[in-house]
Amino acid sequence: MLKIGSVVLGASDVRRAAAFWMDALRYVPRDEIEDDWVVLRPAEGPGVQVAIGLSGTPVQAHPRVHLDLYAGDAADQAAEVERLVSLGARRVDWDRYPADPDFVVLADPEGNRFCVIDTSHG
Structure with missing residues (x-):
């Protein structure tokens, strides 16, 4: 297995x-x-x-694989996003957000994209 x-x-x-x-x-x-x-x-x-x-490979603007980090609810998501930004992450101006997203797209200091998910979102 x-x-x-x-x-x-x-x-x-x-x-x-x-x-x-x-x-x-x-x-x-x-x-x-x-x-x-x-x-x-x-x-x-x-x-x-x-x-x-x-790696010498450039970061992809729309990566095929990324990490999803789960937060408990919207308040937890907001707090975690701010904590991650304070550690060196940056917000990504994501052009593929749906109308009511349950995720926030960030990039680590190397530019690797990842999402912080509100797992309580309907």
Whole structure:
């Protein structure tokens, strides 16, 4: 049986990306952070790992794969968006928002897009 072990993100600065995602997700390095690779894991308990590898590939404006981070409700979503922005994320002027979105599109300091989802949204 297969299961997802790690989601891998590309970065031009692995250490900068690792610092952001460790703070954002409260993850810790599984092993020593290298200049070209690191695997992050939850600080407590099980969960999907996030690996960050050195990449020279440009960021996609409309990536085919991205992370969805779940928030409990609209207030939690708003608080998490502000926390992530304070850590170095930036809001993305997303041209594909529906009329009543349950998600906010952000980019990490490397430009990788991700969403913060209001899981209570109707």
